[in-house]
Amino acid sequence: MTENKNYQQLTRTFQRLSRFSHLGAIAGWDMFAMMPPGGSAARGAALAELGVLQHQILTDSSVAQALRNALQEDLNDVEQANLREMTRQYEQAALLPESLVEAKSLAGSRCEHAWRSQRPANDWEGFSENLRDVVKLSREEASIRAAAKGGSRYDALLDIFEPDMTSARLDVLFADLKSWLPALLTDVVEKQAQQPPVAPQGPFPVAEQRELGLEAMRILGFDFDSGRLDISAHPFCGGVPQDVRITTRYNEDDLLSALFGVIHETGHARYEQNLPRKWLDQPVALARSTAIHESQSLFFEMQLGRSDAFLKRLLPAGRQRFGDQPAFSSDNFIAWNQRVKPGFIRVDADEVSYPAHVILRYEIERALIDGDIEVDDIPALWDEKMQSWLGLSTTGNYRNGCMQDIHWTDGGFGYFPSYTLGAMYAAQLMAAAKRALPQLETSIANGDFSTLFAWLQQNIWQHGSRFTTSQLITNATGEDLNSDYFRQHLTSRYL
Numbered sequence: 037m038t039e040n041k042n043y044q045q046l047t048r049t050f051q052r053l054s055r056f057s058h059l060g061a062i063a064g065w066d067m068f069a070m071m072p073p074g075g076s077a078a079r080g081a082a083l084a085e086l087g088v089l090q091h092q093i094l095t096d097s098s099v100a101q102a103l104r105n106a107l108q109e110d111l112n113d114v115e116q117a118n119l120r121e122m123t124r125q126y127e128q129a130a131l132l133p134e135s136l137v138e139a140k141s142l143a144g145s146r147c148e149h150a151w152r153s154q155r156p157a158n159d160w161e162g163f164s165e166n167l168r169d170v171v172k173l174s175r176e177e178a179s180i181r182a183a184a185k186g187g188s189r190y191d192a193l194l195d196i197f198e199p200d201m202t203s204a205r206l207d208v209l210f211a212d213l214k215s216w217l218p219a220l221l222t223d224v225v226e227k228q229a230q231q232p233p234v235a236p237q238g239p240f241p242v243a244e245q246r247e248l249g250l251e252a253m254r255i256l257g258f259d260f261d262s263g264r265l266d267i268s269a270h271p272f273c274g275g276v277p278q279d280v281r282i283t284t285r286y287n288e289d290d291l292l293s294a295l296f297g298v299i300h301e302t303g304h305a306r307y308e309q310n311l312p313r314k315w316l317d318q319p320v321a322l323a324r325s326t327a328i329h330e331s332q333s334l335f336f337e338m339q340l341g342r343s344d345a346f347l348k349r350l351l352p353a354g355r356q357r358f359g360d361q362p363a364f365s366s367d368n369f370i371a372w373n374q375r376v377k378p379g380f381i382r383v384d385a386d387e388v389s390y391p392a393h394v395i396l397r398y399e400i401e402r403a404l405i406d407g408d409i410e411v412d413d414i415p416a417l418w419d420e421k422m423q424s425w426l427g428l429s430t431t432g433n434y435r436n437g438c439m440q441d442i443h444w445t446d447g448g449f450g451y452f453p454s455y456t457l458g459a460m461y462a463a464q465l466m467a468a469a470k471r472a473l474p475q476l477e478t479s480i481a482n483g484d485f486s487t488l489f490a491w492l493q494q495n496i497w498q499h500g501s502r503f504t505t506s507q508l509i510t511n512a513t514g515e516d517l518n519s520d521y522f523r524q525h526l527t528s529r530y531l
Contacts, residue, residue, distance in 0.1 A: 039110075040106070040109040040110065040111065040115075041109075042101075042102040042103075042105040042106040042109060043102075043106040043109050043111060043115060043119065045098075045102050046099070046102050046103065046106060046119070046122055047118075047318060049093065049094075049099060049102075050122060050125075050317065050318055050319060051317040051318070052093065053090055053093055053094060054316075054317035054318070055317065056086060056089065056090050056093075057090070057276075058276045058279075059086065060083060060086050060087070060090075061274055061275050061276050062274075062275060062276075062279065062281070063079065063082065063083060063086075064083065064274060065274040065275055065281040065283075066079075067079050067080075067083075067145075068268045068269070068270075068272065068274075068283065069266045069267065069268045069281070069283050070266070073149075076145065076146075076149040077145075077146075079145070080141070080142055080145025080146065080149070081142065083141060083145065084137075084138045084141035084142045084145070085138075087137055087138065087141045088134050088137055088138050091129055091132070091134055091137045092134065094125065094126060094129045094130075095126070095129050095130045099126055100126065100130070103119070103122060103123050103126060106119055107119070113502075114315065114320060114502060117320050117501065117502045117503070118315070118318050118319060118320035121318075121319035121320050121322070121501050122319050124199070124319075125319055128181075128196065131180050131181055131184050132177060132180060136173065136176060136177060136180075139173055140170075140173045140174070140177065140447055143166070143169045143170050143173055143447075144170060144445060144446030144447055145446070146166055146169075147163075147166035147167060147169070147170050147445040147446065148442060148445040148446055150162065150163065150166050151163055151166075151439070151442070151445045152269050154439070155269075155434075155435045155439045155440070156435060157435075158432075158433070158434050158435045158439075159434075160415060160434040160438075160439060163434075163439055164411050164412065164414075166445075167411050167444065167445070168411050170444065170445065170446065170447050171404060171405075171411055171447075173447065174193070174405060174447040174449050175189065175405060175407065177193070177447075178190065178192050178193050178405050178449075181193070181195075181196075187202065188203060188406055189405050189406050189407070190203055190401070190402040190405045190406050190449070190450065191203050193405060193449050193450035194206075194450040194453065195450075196450060197325065197326040197327075197450050197451050197454055198325050198326055198327050198450075198453065198454060198457065198505070199325060199504070199505065200504070200505070200506070201327070201453070201457070203402055206398065206453050209456075209457075209460070209519055210391075210395050210398070210456070212519060213391050213395065213456070213519070214395070216523060217388070217391060217392070218425070220388065220523075220526060220527065220530075220531070221376065221378070221388050221389055221392075223531060224376045224388055224530040224531060225376055225377070225378075227530075227531065228371075228375055228376060231371075232375075233363070233368050233371035233372040233375060234362050234363045234368050234372070235363060235372065236291050236354075236358065236361065236363040236364065236372065237361055237363065238288060238289050238290075238291065239288040239289060240288055240289070240290070240291045240358060241288060242286045242288060244357040244358065245286050245288075245291065245294050245295065246265070246286070247357060248295055248353055248354060248357055249265065249284065249294060249295055249298035250265060251350075251353045252295060252298055252299055252302070252341075252350060252353075253265065253298060253302050255349065255350070255483070255485070256299065256302050256303075256306065256336060256340075256485070257306060257485065257489055258302050258305055258306065258309075259280075259309050262277075262278055262279060262280060262309055263275065263279065263280035263281065263282065263305055263309065264280075264281060264282075265282055265283070265284070265298065266281065266282075266283045267283060267284065267285060267286065268283035268284075268285065269285065269442070270283075270285070270383075270441070270442040271283055271284045271285060271297040271298075271300070271301055271383060272301065272442075273301045273304035273305050273308070273333075275308075276308075277308045277309055277311050277313070277316070277321075280305045280308050280309055282298070282301035282302065282304070282305050283301070284297040284298050284301065285297070291354075291358070292372075292373065293383075293384050296337055296341060296342075297383060299336050299337045299341040300333045300334070300336065300337040300341075300383075301333065302333075302336055303332045303333035303334065303335055303336030303337060304329060304332060304333045306332065306336070306489070306492075306497075307323060307329060307332040307333075307496070307497055308323070310492075310493055310497035310498065311323065311497060311498075311500050312498050312499070312500045312502075315500060319501060320500055320501050320502055321500045321501070322500055322501050323500065323501070324499070324500065324501050324503070324504075324505055324508055325454070325505050326451055326454035326458075327453075327454040327457035327458050327461060327505065328458070328461065328496070328505060328508065329454070329458070330454045330455050330457070330458025330459075330461075330462075331457075331458040331459075331460075331461035331462045331465060331496075332458075332462075332492075332496070333458070334387075334455070334458050334459050334462040335462040335465060335466065335492075338387045338459065338462065339462050339463065339465075339466040339525070340466075340480070340488075342373055342374055342387065342529075343477075343480065344370050345477050345478075345480040345481040346480055347369055347370050347373050348366060348370070348481060349480065349481065349483050351364060351366060351369050354369070374386075374529065374530070376388045376389065376530060377389075378392075378425075378426035378427065378428060379426075379428070380422075380428060380430065380433070380436040380437065380440070381436060381440060382394075382397075382440065382441065387459065387526065388526055388530060389425075389426060390455070390456070390459065391456045391459065392425035392426055394452050394453065394455045394456040395425075395456070396418070396421040396422065396425060397441070397452040398452050398453050399421065400414060400417055400418065400421070400438075401444070401449045401450070401452060403417075404449070405449050405450075414438045415430070415431075415434060415437065415438055418430055418437050418438040419431050419437065422437070457517070459522060460517060460518075460519045460521070460522045461509060461517065463521040463522040463524070463525040464509065464513050464515075464517065464518055464521040464522075465492075465495075465496070465509075465512060465513060466521075466525070467513070467521050467524075467525075468495075468512060468513040468514065469488060469491050469492075472491060473487050473488065473491060475487075476488060495511070495512035496508065496512060
């Protein structure tokens with residue numbers, strides 16, 4: 037008799053699912069980065085069919101039986117963690133009928149593809165028509181999940197991205213941010229206004245921006261044998277650990293948007309490329325959660341990428357490609373990259389104003405999914421919250437307001453809080469790394485990131501989903517999520 041036969045049966049099933057996910061991830065990347073517009077409908081149908089196939093495999097009665105039986109088998113701690121994650125995936129999928137899985141996938145593909153042209157055209161009317169279908173199906177999914185799990189419809193979707201997180205806990209965390217962040221933002225803007233930095237002078241050719249981005253990726257240890265950089269309408273990191281695909285977008289009048297987009301996505305990519313290969317194709321080898329994933333991208337982009345030491349390391353590459361202009365003096369380059377200026381676009385936001393963008397989206401999407409508002413209410417609410425937080429009006433400016441993100445196009449409601457949770461985790465992780473590595477800033481200034489990356493590998497990357505989020509952060513830093521580190525980081529860097 038095969039030892040742990042039920043568990044072994046499950047590993048084979050989930051290996052098969054992982055391989056289908058691999059194909060879906062690369063087809064999805066291609067749809068966003070390479071596919072000609074005429075292929076959209078067929079690709080959407082193909083991905084929907086693949087989603088239904090995966091759903092059928094995952095929700096088969098034999099999987100449920102094997103999960104129950106495996107609980108009685110003699111599993112080690114990693115196998116138990118894998119079984120926990122298998123069970124979570126099964127329970128998430130088994131709630132939904134195939135028809136809803138297919139309909140949501142098709143509606144998301146239609147909405148996202150149309151959004152690519154509707155956003156530049158500022159076409160809220162056209163976009164909102166597609167979005168209504170996505171919201172309708174997302175509410176249907178949320179209702180099914182909430183009925184099974186308890187809690188609100190929004191919490192049921194939030195749990196998909198961030199296990200065990202609730203809107204009640206988010207409200208406490210975000211209320212704390214609201215109590216001090218607006219004053220800090222005002223103080224920083226006033227301080228920086230006294231000595232504004234010199235802006236780099238463009239234009240900045242796309243080819244040169246791409247080379248600078250590639251140089252940053254090399255500095256940060258990206259494995260080009262297992263990944264690549266391309267262009268898309270919205271930056272993202274996709275693919276699989278053995279083949280990570282990251283994208284950015286370029287503007288020849290703006291040097292830093294694409295560069296730090298690349299650095300952000302490289303953080304995602306390094307996490308993916310260093311997930312535990314010994315557990316490959318199993319749920320336990322996947323990234324822990326979206327907030328932990330965002331903690332890695334924001335660790336690279338904000339904690340590391342905007343630090344004085346890293347910027348000094350990157351500066352020679354900028355001078356080489358765009359000339360030794362006044363903006364590229366060491367002090368000015370640092371000041372320019374650390375400037376705080378409230379703006380319309382989330383992905384271009386500085387780290388002080390960034391949480392305002394996230395909280396705004398969280399409050400709107402929660403009300404939308406819970407049925408307190410409708411799609412037609414979004415623009416006015418967006419404008420109201422932007423004016424309250426950042427003093428900016430988006431009236432009539434849909435493309436730089438409520439149409440700017442890709443997340444809602446395919447029903448990604450519940451993802452946005454991950455960004456600010458990730459920023460909090462990133463600050464906490466950097467504080468722990470500095471305690472463990474007293475010479476860290478000197479090493480970074482000397483271009484040596486090996487000790488820092490080894491620390492991340494030891495404490496975050498190699499564990500995949502072996503531990504819960506709370507356990508992972510406590511093991512790495514000595515305590516569960518503590519937002520005080522984020523406040524201390526912002527205050528120290530900007531005041």
